[in-house]
Every structure is written in structure tokens, then in C-alpha cells.
Amino acid sequence: MSSALVFFSDLSAAPGKAQRELLTLASRFQTAVVAAATEISAEARDVIASYGIGTALQAANPGQGFGEHELAVLDAALLQTDADLVLLGNDSFSRELGARIAVRRNAAIVTDVVDVSADLIATKDELAGSYSASAKSTTGVLIAAVKPNSIQDAPAGSAGTVQVKELDLGAEQAPKVSVVGVEEKAVSERPSLGEARVVVAGGRGVDGDFGPLEDLADALGAAIGASRAATDAGWISHDAQVGQTGITVSPQLYISAGISGAIQQKAGMQTSKYIIAVNKDVDAPVFEIADLGIVGDLAKVLPQAAAEIRRRRA
Amino acid sequence: MSDASTTPLTIVVLVKHVPDVQFDRHIDQDSLRLDRTESVLSELDEYAVEAALAIVEDNGGFAAGHQVIAATMGSGSSVNSVKKALQMGASSGLHLNDAALAGSDAVATSRALAALVRHVPDADLVITGMASTDAETSVVPAQLAELLGFAQLTHAASVAFDASVRELTVERDHLNQRVTLKAGLPAVLSVTDQANDPRYPNFKGIMAAKKKKIVEVDLAAIGLAAQDVGAEGSTTSVLAAEQRPARPAGTIINDSGEAGIALVDFLAEQKLI
Ligand SMILES: Cc1cc2nc3c(=O)[nH]c(=O)nc-3n(C[C@H](O)[C@H](O)[C@H](O)COP(=O)(O)OP(=O)(O)OC[C@H]3O[C@@H](n4cnc5c(N)ncnc54)[C@H](O)[C@@H]3O)c2cc1C
Ligand SMILES: Nc1ncnc2c1ncn2[C@@H]1O[C@H](COP(=O)(O)O)[C@@H](O)[C@H]1O
Numbered sequence: 001m002s003s004a005l006v007f008f009s010d011l012s013a014a015p016g017k018a019q020r021e022l023l024t025l026a027s028r029f030q031t032a033v034v035a036a037a038t039e040i041s042a043e044a045r046d047v048i049a050s051y052g053i054g055t056a057l058q059a060a061n062p063g064q065g066f067g068e069h070e071l072a073v074l075d076a077a078l079l080q081t082d083a084d085l086v087l088l089g090n091d092s093f094s095r096e097l098g099a100r101i102a103v104r105r106n107a108a109i110v111t112d113v114v115d116v117s118a119d120l121i122a123t124k125d126e127l128a129g130s131y132s133a134s135a136k137s138t139t140g141v142l143i144a145a146v147k148p149n150s151i152q153d154a155p156a157g158s159a160g161t162v163q164v165k166e167l168d169l170g171a172e173q174a175p176k177v178s179v180v181g182v183e184e185k186a187v188s189e190r191p192s193l194g195e196a197r198v199v200v201a202g203g204r205g206v207d208g209d210f211g212p213l214e215d216l217a218d219a220l221g222a223a224i225g226a227s228r229a230a231t232d233a234g235w236i237s238h239d240a241q242v243g244q245t246g247i248t249v250s251p252q253l254y255i256s257a258g259i260s261g262a263i264q265q266k267a268g269m270q271t272s273k274y275i276i277a278v279n280k281d282v283d284a285p286v287f288e289i290a291d292l293g294i295v296g297d298l299a300k301v302l303p304q305a306a307a308e309i310r311r312r313r314a
Numbered sequence: 315m316s317d318a319s320t321t322p323l324t325i326v327v328l329v330k331h332v333p334d335v336q337f338d339r340h341i342d343q344d345s346l347r348l349d350r351t352e353s354v355l356s357e358l359d360e361y362a363v364e365a366a367l368a369i370v371e372d373n374g375g376f377a378a379g380h381q382v383i384a385a386t387m388g389s390g391s392s393v394n395s396v397k398k399a400l401q402m403g404a405s406s407g408l409h410l411n412d413a414a415l416a417g418s419d420a421v422a423t424s425r426a427l428a429a430l431v432r433h434v435p436d437a438d439l440v441i442t443g444m445a446s447t448d449a450e451t452s453v454v455p456a457q458l459a460e461l462l463g464f465a466q467l468t469h470a471a472s473v474a475f476d477a478s479v480r481e482l483t484v485e486r487d488h489l490n491q492r493v494t495l496k497a498g499l500p501a502v503l504s505v506t507d508q509a510n511d512p513r514y515p516n517f518k519g520i521m522a523a524k525k526k527k528i529v530e531v532d533l534a535a536i537g538l539a540a541q542d543v544g545a546e547g548s549t550t551s552v553l554a555a556e557q558r559p560a561r562p563a564g565t566i567i568n569d570s571g572e573a574g575i576a577l578v579d580f581l582a583e584q585k586l587i
Contacts, residue, residue, distance in 0.1 A: 010489075066495050067466070092444075092452055092469050093488060099453030100460040102421055108549040109420055111451045126555055127339050127348075128450070133555040138548065176465035176501075180483065181494030198586070220587070228507075238471075238508060239487065244335075245358070245444065245507045253586050263335050270561070274584055276577060282566070289561045292580045296569025304574025309587060312578065 002120055004029040005083035009070050009094065011036035011058070014043040017195045018148035020051075022087050025116060025151045027051040029085060035077035035167070037061055037070040045162050052156035057081075059167040065175025071097050072169045078105060078141075080167070085120055086143040090248075091194075098143040108137035112248075114150035116142070128244070128267035148195045149250045185239065193223040193240065198253045201225030201242055201269070205258015205279065205298055208235050212302040213257060219309040225249065225269075227259045243268035257298040261286025278302065320477045322379030323499075325366045325439045326408075326431050329384050329399050331392035332356040332448040339448070341555040347417060348448055350388075355395035358443035360402070360512035365473050365505045366441050367403045367513070373477045381405050383434060387415060387426055393528060400523035401515030407528030408434065414533055414540035419548035420449065424457035426543050429536040431462060438499045439482075444469055444506045455504035465497035471508040 006026040008019060011034070015023065026032040034040075034048050034056040048056055057080065059073045074097050078086060086101070088094040095111055102109035114132075115123045122144050126133040136142065193199065200217040202210055203226065210224065217224050225247075226240040242249055244264040254272035259265060261277070261284055269275070270289055277290035278298045287293040294301055331353045333339045340349045363384065370380045384399030385408040386392045396407035410430050418426065431437050440462070445452040452469075459466035470484035471492075482503060483496045515523070533540060541547060567576055581587045 066493065095452055096456035096466070096468060099420070099451075099456040100466075102453075102549065103424055103457045103460050106421075106549060109451075109453055110550060111453065121553065126341065127448070129558065130339070131341055131555050131557050133341075133346075134553045135550045136553060138551050177467065177495050177497045179493055180496045181485075183492040183494075185490050185492065187490060244447070244450075253581070253584075267335075274586065275561070275564075276580065278573075278577075282568075287564075287566055290566075291561070291564040292577065293564055293566040294569055294573045294577060295566065296573050300571075301569055301574045301577065304572075305577040306574075308575050308578040309581075312582075312587070 002029045002085055002118070003031040003033070003081065003083045004085040004087060005077055005081050006032065006034050006087040007074050007077065007094075007097070008034070008036045010038050011040045011044040012038040013041055015047045016192070017153065018089060020047065020153045021148060021151040022089070022146055023048065023051040023053065024154050025146060026087055027053055027156050028118070033057065033077070033081045033083065035073060037073040040164055045164065049160050049162045050155040050157070052158040052160070054160060054162055056162050056164045057167045058164055059169055062172070066177040066179050067093065067097065068175045068177065069172065071100055072172055073167060074101055075104065076167050076169050084141055085116060086141070087116070088143070088145055090145040090147045095145045098145055102143050105141065106139050107141035107143050108135070108139060109143045109145070110135050111145040113144040113146045116144050125271060129271035147248070147250060185237070190217065191221065191223050193225055193242070194247050194249060196223035196249070196251055198222035198255070199225045199242070199249050199251045200255045200257070201227070201259060202230055202257050202298070203227035203259030204229040204233070206230060206235065208233070210236055212299055216255070216302045216306040219306040227265050256286050256290070257302060259286055260284045261289070320373050320378050321480070322381070323369070323373070323438050324434060324436050325369065325380070325382045325441060326434055326437050327362050327366045327382060327384050327399060327404060328427060328440065328442045329359045329363065329386050329395045330356045330443070330446045331386060331388045331395040332446055335447050340557070346552045346555050353391065355398045356443055356447045358445055358447055358507060359395070361505045361507055361509055362441045362443045363399045363402050363404060364510045364512040365503070368510060369473070369475045373475065376405060383408050385430055386410070387423065387430065389416070396528055397523060398515065400526045400528070401519045402513055403519060406526055409528055409530045410536065411530055412532040414544045417545040417548065418543045419550045420451050420453045420457065421549045422543045422547040424454050424461060425547060426533070426538060427454065428458055428461035429538050430531070431458065433531065433536045440464065440502045442502070442504045444504050455502050459502040462500070462502065465501040467495055467497055467501055468504040470503060470505045473503065473505060473509055
């Protein structure tokens with residue numbers, strides 16, 4: 001009889017795709033409780049209820065420190081619910097919260113999780129997705145950082161109501177870290193890279209011009225990704241970097257253009273369902289993992305594909 | 315701030331000896347542990363070593379009394395990663411080597427590394443890579459901050475240290491923001507590959523490293539018992555690890571003017587549009 005606690009740093013807006021996937025996974029367990037380190041918005045309450053989850057805990061962020069409030073919320077929620085499964089995002093910030101709670105409360109922390117079974121066995125990617133492993137907690141509490149695009153989003157349909165309770169955090173300790181600057185980044189209209197169903201990624205071969213990639217991404221409703229060579233060159237923001245030191249993606253479709261396919265790039269995309277590679281060099285390693293490889297100039301192939309998609313849709 | 319009156323810093327840089335990512339990596343089916351032959355210094359830990367050296371060089375150099383201790387936990391050959399860090403310029407090495415460590419998970423690893431840091435007198439700053447290239451969990455730095463009670467500054471894309479107030483300022487990408495964070499010592503700092511460009515060991519560095527001291531310690535020396543680490547001290551148990559089948563060979567076509575259409579045909583066949 002497992003009880004799941006699903007933790008979100010922010011539920012002040014409508015839950016996004018990855019957050020919904022976590023709610024889906026949580027709703028499969030005997031009991032599920034949501035905890036949020038912000039106030040839970042009305043939209044978020046409706047969404048939580050639509051997964052058949054009836055209890056949520058919240059504590060508004062006093063805006064001090066970095067990560068310290070979120071850590072206090074997660075800890076208090078775990079102690080209060082006595083959950084044996086904690087679900088959180090696989091982003092670096094969420095993982096670190098889970099990691100700290102794991103040592104504080106003698107729990108297991110498992111990252112890159114793609115599923116958790118009824119008997120609390122986590123399935124996870126290992127060695128950049130070249131292995132699939134399963135692991136469990138030996139102490140009775142499992143903290144799982146779940147990869148986006150791993151769980152099929154499915155609200156349970158029972159749109160009851162959710163009871164939201166304030167979490168008592170006691171006296172919060174003086175934060176050790178202070179935020180001295182915040183720079184907002186431009187918000188893109190595109191789906192977020194980590195969650196997108198389709199990713200169009202460019203590398204050194206785009207030679208400074210992401211135009212053809214943007215055009216194809218528009219036609220496909222895709223997110224834009226990049227290799228480190230492209231982000232290092234300053235052609236696109238570092239946030240677009242896919243790979244070992246960027247974002248790991250597992251979309252339905254990854255279109256790689258002008259990217260050679262170095263090991264660090266593959267590490268972030270080789271679990272994609274379908275891979276299409278466009279590269280001038282027939283010997284590029286990316287062709288080894290492509291379902292469809294096109295030896296050609298991306299400046300010709302991508303615009304033609306974008307136009308063809310639009311033509312077929314018209 | 316490079317006046318000689320700067321209080322000397324003791325920096326511990328954590329370096330991990332990991333299987334080379336350029337080769338195929340395997341998990342042994344009996345022990346469910348990673349095959350660790352062909353190991354090297356984790357590429358991402360070179361950024362940690364560089365960050366430590368940069369802080370020292372900006373603050374009076376080693377002549378000012380600063381120490382950069384390259385520390386690792388792992389079996390015998392792990393010392394090679396410490397040696398590489400010494401060649402880059404770290405001042406001494408520390409190697410935690412004990413048969414009982416085999417099979418430690420993240421929690422047990424962090425417990426051991428925290429004890430290793432405590433073993434260093436007056437450690438001010440622990441610097442790590444953003445992730446080890448084998449476990450790829452990025453959890454050890456946060457766990458060390460928790461266990462040591464140090465400030466946590468992780469995933470730093472840039473690092474500045476102000477010696478006059480002994481404060482670190484870092485930038486980090488967070489959600490849709492770039493945040494600037496500040497904390498005093500003691501701290502755990504993890505750096506990304508955006509933070510700097512690691513230097514290569516030069517001939518002088520390689521020669522100098524031969525004379526640097528590497529201290530080897532076992533669990534007892536740092537106050538831990540066998541059951542604190544290894545499988546017994548771990549909170550996770552790995553049940554199985556299966557290699558994914560290689561992706562089936564795909565179709566390769568040469569563009570003769572119609573490849574964009576072929577791309578869309580493929581999307582239609584796979585019901586992707
Ligand atoms: C510690 C570390 C971490 C790293 N992390 C990452 C990471 O997270 N992500 C990542 O991507 N890399 C990472 N790298 C870098 C990685 O090793 C490669 O250097 C990088 O991925 C190369 O990028 P690229 O494929 O765009 O460039 P290149 O390797 O230069 O390849 C460019 C390709 O474009 C092709 N091309 C050129 N013009 C055209 C054209 N007109 N049409 C079609 N094709 C064309 C060429 O044939 C070539 O194959 C990391 C490296 C290190 C050391
Ligand atoms: N066995 C180890 N020895 C030394 N440092 C380690 C070890 N394991 C992890 N680290 C450090 O912790 C960082 C993050 O590792 P991880 O949490 O495993 O991804 C690495 O980049 C290292 O700096």
C-alpha cells in the first residue's frame with residue numbers, strides 16, 4: 001500500500017506537460033498528495049483534482065535564499081505524509097532537493113527515472129541511455145526524479161475537489177545563499193526543449209543561421225535544440241544545448257542537422273524514438289543512430305521539407 | 315585582492331576516476347557494477363580543478379599559502395586521476411581507498427566524501443564537477459552541502475571569489491532565469507563546462523607533480539566503518555541493468571534534390587505528421 005508525494009517547486013500557474021506526467025504517475029498509487037513550494041493556483045487545483053488527487057499541501061515562498069524554502073517544504077511534506085514514494089522533476093534543481101532529503105532522511109534517490117512500479121521499483125536510464133536499469137530503496141522511502149516524456153499523461157477523470165492545506169514549516173533558518181541578481185530570459189512561443197514531442201537541432205553546420213531550423217520547427221510545432229559547438233559560437237542560447245552538459249531529451253522525433261554526433265551530443269538524444277540526421281559528411285557518426293540519414297546540405301533539405309509539410313497540410 | 319595578507323584558503327577539489335566515455339561502457343551482469351578498466355579523470359572534473367587554480371591564482375597564488383587538495387574515492391588506479399589534477403597544478407592529493415567502498419551508491423559515496431573532507435583540517439571550499447560522467451546524477455555536491463552544513467552553490471556557469479569578504483558569487487541557469495547567487499565560506503561549489511577552459515598539464519606541471527604528496531587513507535582513518543558505505547551503507551539496491559539493443563540500422567539516402575520530400579514521406583509513414 002504505497003503512498004506517493006509529488007513535489008513541485010512552483011504551482012502558481014497551470015501545470016505544464018512534465019508536471020502533468022508526474023501527477024499521472026502519482027495517481028497510480030494507493031494515496032497521492034501534492035506538495036508545492038508556492039501557493040497553488042486555481043487552475044492548478046482543478047488540474048490536480050482531475051487526476052483524482054484530493055489533498056495538496058502548500059507554503060508560499062518568502063523569497064529568501066536559493067532552494068532553501070523548497071527544501072524546507074519538501075522535508076515538511078515528507079514528514080507530514082510519511083510517504084514511501086516521492087516524485088519530483090529530473091531537472092538539476094529538483095534533483096538536488098531530492099538528493100539532500102535522501103541523506104537527511106535516509107532515503108534512496110534515483111535519477112533519470114522513466115517509470116515506478118506498484119511495488120516501488122524504479123526503472124531508469126543508465127550510461128546516457130545505453131542501459132536500462134531497475135532499482136529500489138532499501139530503507140522504505142524512494143525519491144524518484146522522473147524524466148519528462150516517460151509517462152503517458154492521463155487524468156483519471158474523477159474531477160472531485162482538492163483540499164489545500166497550509167504546510168507549517170516552523171521557523172525557517174537563515175538562508176546561507178542569497179540571490180543577488182535575476183535576469184529573465186526571453187520566453188519562446190515554442191514548446192520547452194525538455195518536454196517537446198519534436199526537436200529540431202542544429203550544430204556547427206548551420207554556420208550561424210538557424211533560420212532553416214526555425215522554419216522547419218514552425219511547420220512541426222517543434223522545439224529548437226543545438227550542439228555545444230553552436231551554443232559556444234553564440235549562435236543560440238546555451239539553454240538550447242542538448243547533450244551531456246546540456247539538456248537530455250527523449251522526444252518522439254529528433255531532427256539533427258549539421259551535427260556530427262559526438263559522444264557528448266549523443267548522450268543527450270539517443271533515447272529519442274525516431275532520429276533523422278541531415279549531414280554533408282557520409283561518415284558523420286550521427287548516421288550510426290539515425291533511422292533516416294540524409295547526406296546533403298541542410299540549407300537545401302530543411303526548407304524543402306518545411307515547404308512540403310505546409311503543402312500537404314494545405 | 316592579491317595582497318599577501320589574504321587568509322590562506324584550503325580548497326578540496328573532488329576528482330572522480332571514471333570509465334572513458336569515448337569507449338563502450340559496460341555494466342557487469344553478475345555484480346551489476348560498472349566495468350572500471352580504461353578509466354580516466356572525469357572530463358567534467360577538469361573544470362573543478364581549473365576553478366580551484368583560478369581562485370588561487372587570482373588571490374596571491376600558492377605563495378600566499380593556499381592549498382588545493384585533489385581528493386578522490388575509489389580503488390587503487392583512481393590515484394591516476396589525482397595525479398592528473400596534480401599535473402594541472404593542484405598542490406597535493408588525497409585518496410580514499412578501501413575495499414569496503416565498492417558498490418557505494420550516491421548516499422554512501424556522499425557520506426564517505428563528507429568524512430574525507432572533514433578529515434582535511436579547516437577545509438573552506440569543496441569544488442566538484444557538475445556531474446560525474448559515469449553516474450551522471452549531479453547529486454553528490456548537494457548531498458555534501460547537506461552533510462557538511464556548508465552553503466550550496468551548484469551548477470555554477472561562472473565563479474568569482476572576493477577574498478576581502480571571503481564570499482563566492484556565481485551565476486546559474488534556473489528555470490527561465492539566469493540567477494546570480496552569493497554565499498560565504500565554507501561552501502560546496504559545483505561548476506559546469508561553461509565556467510572556464512581547463513588547462514592542459516604542461517611539461518613543467520608534469521615534472522612538478524612527481525614531487526607532490528598524495529596521502530592514502532582508509533575508512534578507519536576518516537572515522538567510518540565498513541557498514542557505513544558499500545552495499546550496506548547504500549539506500550538503493552540495483553536489481554537489474556540491461557544493455558539496450560543498438561538502434562537498428564536506418565536508411566541512408568543521398569540528396570539528389572528530393573531529400574526534403576523523402577524526409578516528409580518518412581514523417582508521414584511513421585505518423586509523425
Ligand atoms: C566536457 C564536454 C562536454 C560536452 N558537452 C556537450 C553537449 O552537452 N552537447 C554537445 O552537443 N556537445 C558537447 N560537447 C562537445 C562535443 O564533443 C562536440 O565537440 C560537439 O558536439 C560538436 O558539435 P557539432 O556536431 O555541431 O560540430 P562538428 O563536430 O564540427 O560537426 C559539424 C557537422 O556539420 C556538418 N555540416 C557542415 N555543414 C553542413 C551543411 N551545410 N549541411 C549539413 N551538414 C553540414 C559537418 O559534416 C559536420 O559533421 C562537449 C565536450 C566536452 C569536452
Ligand atoms: N568517488 C568520487 N570521488 C571523487 N569525487 C567524486 C566521486 N563521486 C562524485 N564525485 C564528485 O561529485 C561530482 C558529481 O558527481 P555525481 O553526483 O556522481 O554526478 C563529480 O563531478 C565529482 O567532483
